[in-house]
Amino acid sequence: MAAKLRKAIRKNLFVIITLVLSAGILLYFLFTTDGIVALGEIVLKLKPQWLFLSILSAVLCWVLEGFVLNLLCIHLYPQWRFGRSFSVGMIGFLYSAVTPFSTGGQPMQIYTMRKMGMDTGKAGSIIAVKTLTYQVVMVLYSLVLVAMKLHFFQTSVSNFSFVTIIGLITNSTFIVLVMLFMISEMTTDKIVKTVIRFLHYLKLCRHPEERYARIHNQLEIFHDASKLMGKSTRLYVVVMSVTVVQITLNSLIPYFIYRSFNMNAAPITTMVAAQAFVAMVSAFVPLPGASGGAEGSFYIFFGMFFKSAIIPAILLWRIITYYFNILFGGIFAYVAEKKYNDPIVSEPNE
Template structure:
C-alpha cells in the first residue's frame, strides 16, 4: 500500500512540476514563432546530440559492466545497458533522483546479483558521479572568474549554493565510506535526538537498517582501497559521460546556424546549470533548469533563446527520459526471464 501511495505521489508531483514548468516557460510567448524557429533548425546537427544522450546512458552501463567484472560477475553489456536505462528513467521521474538506484538493485537482484554487491557498485557510481560534477564546478569557480562575471552575474548565488550542496554531499559520503564508525556514532546520536523530540518513533528496525547501511559503507571503502585502478578508470568514463551530455547544447546552437561562441563556453554554461540544480528535490531539475538556461544563455542564443532552450532541454532531459523509458520496458520484459543471460 505504501509503495502504491509513493507511486501516486511521485506521478502527481511530476505532472504538477511539468505543468508549472510549461506554464512558466511559455506564458505570454508567441508559440507559433517558437515552433517555426524549431522547425527551421538543421536536423543534421541535432543527430549528434541524440547520439551523445545515448552515449551518456551507455557510459554508466560500461561502468557497471566493468565493476561487475572486478567482482568476478560476467554480464552481457546489453544487460548492463538495461540496468543503466532503468536507473536514468526512474531518476528522471522521481524527486532528487531518489528512485533510480533502488530500481536498479531490484533488476540486478532478478539477475541473481547479490544486494550488497549491487549496492556497493551503485554507491561508487554515485560518489564518482558527484565527484566529477564537483571537480567541474570548483574548476569553473576557481579558474573561470571572467567567465562567471560575464555570463552568471544574475545567478551567481544559485551556482554557489548548488556547488556547496554538492561539495557537502561528496564530503558526507566520503566520511561515511572511509570513517563508517564515526558516521555510525553521529547518525545514532542524531536518531536518538529525533526520537527524544518525538519527531520519529523509536523502532529497533530503524537501528538495524542503519547498521546494515554501515556494512555497505565498509564494503565500499574496502573496494575503493583494493581497486584504485578501477576507480581511476571509472572517474575518466564518468567525466566523458558528463561532458557528452553538456555538449548537446552546442549541437543545438549549431543547428540554428549560430556562431561566435566557442564549444567550451557553451559546454561549461550547461555544466553550470547541472552544478546548480543537481541537489535540488525536483525531477530532472525540472523548472529551475529551464529558468537558468533562459538567464545565462541570452548572449549565446539571442533572439533564438527560447527555441534553443526547448531543443537543448528536449534532447538533454526529455530525450534521455524517452530513451531510458524505452529500454526500461525492455528490461521489464527480459531481465530475469532467462537464466542464461550471464556468460562465463
C-alpha cells in the same frame, strides 16, 4: 478494456503527473512569449547535422552509463554482460527523471539487478560506488570550470557566485564526509553529531536524532560498498575517466543545439561550463526531472547565447536530455523485464 486502462493509469499516475507538469511548463514558455514564433523561424533554418550531434551525444551518454556499470559489475560477476548493464543504466535514467530529487533511480537499479540474479548487497555496492564516483568527478569538473570561467559568469549572470558556491559546498561536503567515513567512522560520527547539534541549537534542525540516523545509514552504505568492491585503483581510474567523457558529452548538447540554430559566436568551453552549472543548480529542485528549475536555470545561463531563440532551445534541450530518457528508459525497462528474467548463474568474485 476500460478496466485495464484505469489500472494502467493508476499504476503510472505519478509518471503521468510528472510528464504533464514538465510539458505544461514548456508549453507555458512557448505560448506566453514569442517562443512559438521563434521556433517556427528556426525550424526553417535548422542545421540537421548539428541537431544529430546533440542526439548522438545523449545516446553516447547512455552507452557510457552502461559501460561504467558493466565495469563495476564484471568486477564482482565476471559473466555479467553489457546488455544487462545498459538496461540497468536506462532504468536509472527513467526513474531519476520521474521521482523527486532523482531519488528513484538507484533503488530501482538495485531492484532490477536483484531480479537479474545479483546479490542485493553487491548490487547496492556497485550503485553506491557508481554514484560516489560520478559525484566526485562532477564536483572536480565544476571546480575546474568555475576557475576557468568565474569572471565571465560573475559579470553575466546575477547571483552566480551565490548559487555556484552553495552547489559546490553542498556536494563537496557530502563527498568529504564519505571519504572520511571510509577512513575513520568514529571521527566522522563525532563531526556529524557536532554539526547536527549546532544546527539544532540554531533551530535549523528539528529532529536531530532522526537526521543523524539517516546520514549515518547513507554513509554506511558507501563504507560497506568500498569493502565489497575492494581497492582496485585501476578500476576506479577507468571509471572516473569514462565519467569525465560522459559529463563532457552531456555538457556539449546545448552547444550542438546552438550550432543547429545557425549560431556560432559563443565559445564551446563557455557553453560547456554553463551546462555544468545548470546541472548543479537543477540538482536542488525537489520536483521530478527538476521541472521548472531545469528550464529556469537553462534560461538564466544560456539566455545570453540564444537570445530570442532561448525558448525553442529549452524545448529541444529538454526533449533530448529529459523526455528521451523517459521514453527510451521505459522501453528498456520493458525489454529488461522480458529478456533478462533469467538470473545469472555464475558465482561472483570474492
